[in-house]
Amino acid sequence: MNLYFLGTGAGLPAKHRNVSSIALELLEERGSIWLFDCGEATQHRILYTNIKPAKIEKIFITHLHGDHIYGLPGLLGTRSFHGAESPLVIYGPPGIKAFVEQTLKLSFTHLKYPLITKEIFDDETVFEDDQFIVKVKKLEHGIPSFGYRIIEKDLPGTLLADRLKEIGVKPGPIYKKLKNGETVQIADGRVLNGKDFLGPVKKGRIVSILGDTRYCKQSVGLSKDADVLVHEATFAKDEELLAYNYFHSTTVQAAQIALEANAKTLWLTHISSRYQGEEDCQMLLAEARAVFPEANLAHDFLCVPIPKK
Known part of the structure; x- marks a missing residue:
């Protein structure tokens, strides 16, 4: 299980950070990849990785702002051109179905694989099988924005x-x-x-990937005891009022969520383009680590292994 950051910027693409997209590689667990958000040029980012569009099994959209969905129609078409025949399921807020259907229809894009679109609502389980459970909660943003909690079910112990x-x-x-x-x-x-x-049961891993949001208690619930928490940190700590007015979070607020949730590690993403260069990055990281020492700052093309317990 690996987290692959394809885009870690906020709002608009920049040279050093593209807009939002994260791949959760589950190649060992189920031979597939789950994608979280699909901002503009996500498929271009994929070209520089070992990710194969045909392996993408599910796409989870946090909200319908353009920097999180404008890359979706192109990726859907590319997956078809690559010969994928396996079904693809898209989860997202109300409106995602209309967006997908209309863009494919108006661009005369014909897919060779079954496409299923499921609209999500607050505080529900959107997926469960014998391996994983995916739960969602609505966060606090200018439009409906959701966070996802991915729970790997416990694995049986090793045969003695x-x-x-x-x-x-x-x-x-x-x-x-x-x-x-x-x-x-x-x-x-x-x-x-x-x-x-059988030896002791192997506890499953928990990954929480949250969409754009202000500091809110829903984020704590989604992130409870998570092995990895991915939280936006659009602004530095001295821009708390600006973050609130734009329905976003600061580095310190993201770190506070991780602390309250007892998360193991925190990865900050969705970084404003106003912060550029190594000095700014170190400043943002230091602010978060002052509250939560296991905080890290994501960058494009970063791959984070999530080892078994």
Whole structure:
């Protein structure tokens, strides 16, 4: 599992930061990629990575401001040109379905794969299977903006193969059944419960990716005990009033959310283009770390591994 920052700027593209997009690589877990927001030129950013559009399984849109969605129609078309046939699901606020359908229709873009668009609402589970749960909450922004909480379900413990060999159970199909926690009877009549031969359960990871927002308690709830929290930090701490008026957050406010939520690490993104150069970056980072020492400042093309627990 890796987080790949494709665009970390705010509002408009800049030479050093493109507009918002983050890829969550789940190649080991499910052989696919989930994309969070798709600002203008996202597919151009993808060209400089190992991300294949055909591998994108889901796209989660936080809100409908242009710097988060203007790259979507082009990417959808490119995925088709690349020969993708697997379904793609887009999640987003009310209006995302009309935006996608109208842009594809007016540009005469015909997709070769099934496209499903699901509009999301406050405080709901938008996706769940045997591996992951994705929950959303509405944040505080000028238009409906959402945060996503991605929860990996706990994984079963490692099969204690050495212990099985000690009691005379040789490797074979029975190991798979025991690994699944099943109860099986072996050739000599003994009945073995798979749960007795498994190590401790491996706790799943939690990743919280929040859309544009003011400081709000909903952000804390979405980020509770997250292994990784991605939070916007459009402004420096001395621009708190400006951040409030524009429905955004400062570095310190993002750090405070991480602190209150007991997150493990914080990645700051959606940085205003007024902050340029290494000196500005170090200033923003220092402000956040003064509140939350595990804060980090994201930049375009940064890949962040999220190791298993």
